[in-house]
Amino acid sequence: MTGATGRSDHRLGKFDPAWLSLPFGVTVASGVLLYAPIDTDMARMLAITVFCISLWIGTPVDPWFTGLIGIGLIGTVFTSELALVGFRSPATWLVVLGILLGEATRQSGLAAVIERLSFNILPSETGSDATVAYRYLLIVLSAVALGFVVLIPSSLVRVLILGPILISIGEVFTERRPRIGLFLGPLFVTYYAGTGILTGSLANIIIMGLVETNADVSVGWVEWAMWLGPVMSIGRAVVVTGIAYILYRPRDPGAIDAAVDTDSSPEAPATAYRMIAFLFLGVAIWATDTIHGLHPLYGALAVTLLAFAPQIGVVGSDAVGNADVSIVFFLGAIFAIAEGLQQTAFTNLAAEVILSNFPQNESLVVALLFLVVAALALTFIMEGLAVASVLTPVLVSFSESVGLPLTPVIMTEAIALNTYFFPYQSAVLVAILGLDVVDSIELIRMTALCSLVTLLVLLPIQILIFAAAF
Numbered sequence: 001m002t003g004a005t006g007r008s009d010h011r012l013g014k015f016d017p018a019w020l021s022l023p024f025g026v027t028v029a030s031g032v033l034l035y036a037p038i039d040t041d042m043a044r045m046l047a048i049t050v051f052c053i054s055l056w057i058g059t060p061v062d063p064w065f066t067g068l069i070g071i072g073l074i075g076t077v078f079t080s081e082l083a084l085v086g087f088r089s090p091a092t093w094l095v096v097l098g099i100l101l102g103e104a105t106r107q108s109g110l111a112a113v114i115e116r117l118s119f120n121i122l123p124s125e126t127g128s129d130a131t132v133a134y135r136y137l138l139i140v141l142s143a144v145a146l147g148f149v150v151l152i153p154s155s156l157v158r159v160l161i162l163g164p165i166l167i168s169i170g171e172v173f174t175e176r177r178p179r180i181g182l183f184l185g186p187l188f189v190t191y192y193a194g195t196g197i198l199t200g201s202l203a204n205i206i207i208m209g210l211v212e213t214n215a216d217v218s219v220g221w222v223e224w225a226m227w228l229g230p231v232m233s234i235g236r237a238v239v240v241t242g243i244a245y246i247l248y249r250p251r252d253p254g255a256i257d258a259a260v261d262t263d264s265s266p267e268a269p270a271t272a273y274r275m276i277a278f279l280f281l282g283v284a285i286w287a288t289d290t291i292h293g294l295h296p297l298y299g300a301l302a303v304t305l306l307a308f309a310p311q312i313g314v315v316g317s318d319a320v321g322n323a324d325v326s327i328v329f330f331l332g333a334i335f336a337i338a339e340g341l342q343q344t345a346f347t348n349l350a351a352e353v354i355l356s357n358f359p360q361n362e363s364l365v366v367a368l369l370f371l372v373v374a375a376l377a378l379t380f381i382m383e384g385l386a387v388a389s390v391l392t393p394v395l396v397s398f399s400e401s402v403g404l405p406l407t408p409v410i411m412t413e414a415i416a417l418n419t420y421f422f423p424y425q426s427a428v429l430v431a432i433l434g435l436d437v438v439d440s441i442e443l444i445r446m447t448a449l450c451s452l453v454t455l456l457v458l459l460p461i462q463i464l465i466f467a468a469a470f
Contacts, residue, residue: 021058025051041078042344048073049337049390056386064326067333074336082343086335087328090297091209095202096325097300098153101279102161103323104307105152108275108314111165114144118169130250134178138185141166142241145190149200149233151279153300156202156327156428158190163435173256181248183437184446188240191428192450195418196233198224199286199296203388203417206331207410210338210392214347217406221286221296228411231462239453243446271314278306278314334389347393358402365467367404368412371395372459375416379425388417408466415459419451 029047036043048070055066075083086092118140122133148158166186170179194200198208198221212218225233250256285292285299307313308320341347358370378387391413399409420426422444433443 016060018058018060021054022060024058025054028054038346038349039344042346042349044077045074045337045340045344046346048077049341052333052337053386053390062326064329067329067331070333071329071336074333074340078340082340083336084332085339086332089209089213089331089335090295091205092328092331092335094199094205094295094297094300095154095331096328097297097304098157098199099323099325099327100304100320101152101282101300101307102154102157103319104304104313104315105275105279106161107319107322108307109269109272110275111161112269113272113276114141114165115169117144119172128256129253130173130175130178130256131253133256134173134181134248134250135245137169137172137182138241138245141169141182141186142189142237142244145186146193146233146237148190149193149197150283153199153205153296154202155191155194155200156431158194159187159428159431162186162190163432163437167435167437173250175250175252177248178250180438180442181244183435184248184432184442185241185244187432188244188446188450189237191432192240192418192454193233193237195236195415196225196228196231197221199300200233201414201418202385204414205296206334206385206388207392207414207417209335210388211396211406211410213335213339214342214393214396215400215406219407219410220289222288222290224411227407227465228414228462231458231465232415235458235461236450236454239458240450243449243453247446247449274312275307275314278303281306330385334385338389338393341390342393348397350394350397358398363467364404364408364470365463367402368408368463368466371409371412372416372455375413376419379417379420380422385417388413405470408463408470412463412466415454415462419454421448421451 029051032047032050033043036046038046051073052066052070055061055069056063071083071086118137121140122136145158145162148162149155152158152161163183166183167179170182173179173182195204198204198219204224208219208224282299282303285294285302286296289296308315308317358367362370375387375391378391392410395409395413396406398404399406420429422429429443429447432438433440
């Protein structure tokens with residue numbers, strides 16, 4: 001069974017090495033309390049942080065449960081106000097509404113629309129050529145996945161919606177390679193391309209929430225899309241689609257079910273089309289944020305209200321019970337940790353350490369590359385969203401100290417925190433693995449290739465754009 005964050009439950013009666021992270025976390029936290037050359041409050045906050053991070057890395061329990069532990073420890077050692085600060089963040093509730101939207105989208109029958117579209121767009125002559133059919137389906141499904149980035153907040157929700165659809169469509173091929181490609185390609189598009197849309201990635205939402213809290217700076221939905229969308233959404237989608245085609249195109253042109261009947265694909269219910277209309281309304285609200293000044297939360301709120309409204313909605317209130325919103329405790333802990341590190345001045349101390357190693361009088365290009373290396377290094381030792389909670393306040397202080405423009409700094413951090421190599425670095429990758437279609441080696445190969453092309457090709461282009469503008 002797979003939880004909301006994609007972690008598989010551990011079986012009872014058999015020792016799981018993941019539990020080693022518990023004594024490790026206790027040991028490191030104790031070492032911080034006893035020997036760290038910092039004041040008492042800072043040491044306590046840092047001890048809670050490293051203990052939670054060790055559990056998030058090892059995952060002996062679900063991340064939301066670790067989040068509850070962290071919230072409890074912060075409330076006990078410090079104050080209830082600090083412990084619950086994350087539940088006041090609009091970013092937290094944007095994610096919750098995104099999960100409800102995901103459940104409404106899933107139950108509305110939108111999957112049937114996508115499946116019919118995917119098969120109906122196939123030219124008739126591709127029915128006997130697996131390679132051509134694979135190319136067409138991969139492009140269509142990747143385009144749908146990219147559209148989902150704009151329509152549905154949270155990459156985890158999009159993966160859970162698209163995964164079963166892609167598995168079903170892939171069954172038209174008799175060879176395993178194209179089935180894997182149609183599964184991984186669009187899922188990686190909807191995951192990696194989320195960097196370029198503010199509401200498209202949980203890391204983006206957390207980073208922006210922390211920046212609004214720590215620096216009183218806000219970047220609008222349209223502004224974010226204008227800066228990062230062309231390279232990190234469209235460009236990344238093209239790269240991922242190309243990699244999936246090269247790696248997984250059929251070896252046998254006849255490896256397709258010649259008996260497939262596109263007319264027999266599921267009929268799309270009327271609720272699916274209403275859900276599409278609601279989602280486009282949400283995009284319209286996000287895209288006009290420079291006019292009304294509302295947080296993206298309110299666009300998601302409007303769509304959620306419509307989707308669940310009596311008579312005009314697409315699902316009943318019982319759908320709320322099916323939505324797993326336990327991740328809210330994970331997010332609550334992340335924001336509480338970030339605020340605690342800020343209040344105890346740890347972020348200022350960390351910023352000074354980073355500043356002491358930063359090459360002086362260097363260009364913005366060098367500064368951003370330096371920050372990418374620092375962020376990537378942290379993602380190898382902790383989950384990416386945990387990195388955001390620790391690193392973002394540090395980068396805010398760091399940027400203010402050296403006079404760097406904050407917008408390219410936080411956007412570059414978002415790129416780095418959406419560039420992974422191994423499943424343990426991201427709950428979304430674990431969720432993809434949990435769908436039981438690919439093994440870890442196949443997932444790592446695809447992830448590594450997409451990340452390397454991002455770092456070696458797309459990131460330099462994006463940084464040069466920042467350097468020319470700032």
